[in-house]
Amino acid sequence: MREMQFMGACQSGIGGLTQAMQAQKTLADKGISSQVVRREPTESRGCAYAIQYPCAQEAHVREILHKARIRMRE
Amino acid sequence: MMKQTVYLDNAATSFPKPRCVIDEVARCMRSYCGNPGRSSHALAMASAQKIFECRVACASFFGSSHPENVVFCQNTTMALNTIIKGFLRDGDHVLISDMEHNAVLRPIEKLVAEGKISYDVFPTFPIDPHTCAARICTAIAHLIRENTRMLICAHMSNICSSVLPLEQIGRLCRSKGILFVVDAAQSAGHLPIHMESMHVDALCVPGHKGLLGPQGSGFFILGEGLRTDTLIEGGSGLYSLERTMPDESPERYEAGTLPTPAIAGLLEGIQSIEKIGMQRISSKVVGLNSHLQKQLERISGIEIYVPHAHGSVLLFNKCGMPSEQLGAALNKYGFCVRAGYHCTALGHSTLHTPKGGAVRVSPSFYNTPAQMDAFAERVESIR
Numbered sequence: 001m002r003e004m005q006f007m008g009a010c011q012s013g014i015g016g017l018t019q020a021m022q023a024q025k026t027l028a029d030k031g032i033s034s035q036v037v038r039r040e041p042t043e044s045r046g047c048a049y050a051i052q053y054p055c056a057q058e059a060h061v062r063e064i065l066h067k068a069r070i071r072m073r074e
Numbered sequence: 075m076m077k078q079t080v081y082l083d084n085a086a087t088s089f090p091k092p093r094c095v096i097d098e099v100a101r102c103m104r105s106y107c108g109n110p111g112r113s114s115h116a117l118a119m120a121s122a123q124k125i126f127e128c129r130v131a132c133a134s135f136f137g138s139s140h141p142e143n144v145v146f147c148q149n150t151t152m153a154l155n156t157i158i159k160g161f162l163r164d165g166d167h168v169l170i171s172d173m174e175h176n177a178v179l180r181p182i183e184k185l186v187a188e189g190k191i192s193y194d195v196f197p198t199f200p201i202d203p204h205t206c207a208a209r210i211c212t213a214i215a216h217l218i219r220e221n222t223r224m225l226i227c228a229h230m231s232n233i234c235s236s237v238l239p240l241e242q243i244g245r246l247c248r249s250k251g252i253l254f255v256v257d258a259a260q261s262a263g264h265l266p267i268h269m270e271s272m273h274v275d276a277l278c279v280p281g282h283k284g285l286l287g288p289q290g291s292g293f294f295i296l297g298e299g300l301r302t303d304t305l306i307e308g309g310s311g312l313y314s315l316e317r318t319m320p321d322e323s324p325e326r327y328e329a330g331t332l333p334t335p336a337i338a339g340l341l342e343g344i345q346s347i348e349k350i351g352m353q354r355i356s357s358k359v360v361g362l363n364s365h366l367q368k369q370l371e372r373i374s375g376i377e378i379y380v381p382h383a384h385g386s387v388l389l390f391n392k393c394g395m396p397s398e399q400l401g402a403a404l405n406k407y408g409f410c411v412r413a414g415y416h417c418t419a420l421g422h423s424t425l426h427t428p429k430g431g432a433v434r435v436s437p438s439f440y441n442t443p444a445q446m447d448a449f450a451e452r453v454e455s456i457r
Contacts, residue, residue, distance in 0.1 A: 015322050022126075025126075036119070042315075
């Protein structure tokens with residue numbers, strides 16, 4: 001996977017890797033670049049996946065993923 | 075003279091595989107085969123990306139809008155076991171068709187032996203050339219009980235070319251709140267399947283048959299909003315500190331490392347079917363079997379079962395010769411066919427094949443009419 005760096009990157013937890021990739025594809029279909037990242041393990045649950053995208057797009061990202069019924073965890 | 079191999083056992087597994095499938099399996103193993111979902115390093119993510127692309131292709135190919143509901147497993151048997159044992163609860167009643175493979179019959183019988191469920195077999199009338207969807211649905215409706223929770227059927231039989239009307243059966247199941255489970259072991263890659271319009275709740279698919287992928291690339295697709303119990307538990311790379319499997323599909327069902335090379339090959343197989351065209355593949359295979367049927371019908375003492383159903387499978391016997399003996403004799407001349415009962419005792423009983431079963435011929439897109447002619451000539455000459 002190509003590494004991407006965003007200026008002012010925001011992260012949203014998704015959970016499973018497949019869902020995170022689905023989120024990335026959904027955003028790409030709408031012209032938004034994002035990156036799947038593995039999140040630091042939490043003390044209670046362990047590792048999970050998130051997507052990283054430009055903060056400037058945050059509202060748009062949330063709207064797209066909500067419509068696609070992809071749950072963001074925070 | 076060197077014996078030429080003529081492979082006519084594609085209902086067991088497709089052979090040869092397209093060059094692109096073989097090349098991608100090798101490329102995966104050479105270039106990017108990390109462990110998907112276990113790390114964020116480049117090779118793990120490359121494997122995961124390839125697997126995700128395959129999920130998207132599988133979902134699209136079978137009319138599902140949910141790639142995350144595509145769950146990879148070893149084969150159709152594993153898929154069916156997961157669905158059957160995951161969904162069924164004590165006291166449930168199940169309906170299965172009279173053509174089911176042991177991959178359905180045996181897990182069902184096990185649950186019956188444990189006193190958990192009961193089941194009935196519904197007739198599909200494959201021997202009757204005038205059977206229709208309405209007749210099958212009427213037979214099903216008569217067997218539905220208050221506690222009927224699941225109906226399982228093979229879309230296409232593995233011993234003849236009889237095909238069940240999924241759309242009508244699916245509609246009936248949906249109207250009665252019954253889970254509709256389809257075994258697509260023989261039809262995937264040969265016949266169109268659209269889960270959402272056919273109301274299929276769980277589709278169980280082999281990667282290595284009609285989809286032209288490697289062995290080990292089976293999967294099932296769950297309908298929207300469905301969640302079942304797990305058949306196996308273990309590492310998924312997700313929420314490792316938790317003691318139970320995660321809720322998220324597909325990771326919930328995919329304990330242990332996935333066979334990335336096989337799945338990468340499966341993606342190529344699906345793409346090659348899309349490139350050639352499923353209708354074109356199916357027409358060629360049906361044409362080969364129809365051609366062979368005409369040749370065999372000219373030979374005295376040949377009995378063809380379900381001769382009115384023209385498809386990718388042809389089942390026959392030669393009078394006075396056990397099927398295994400004929401199969402072994404054909405093998406000596408390079409013809410690979412499968413004889414016996416084909417793990418389908420129920421289906422053989424429905425078709426009234428004799429003791430010892432029958433010989434099954436299942437050609438592929440890569441066979442030729444000349445090979446079918448040679449096969450018929452050899453059947454005739456074997457005494």
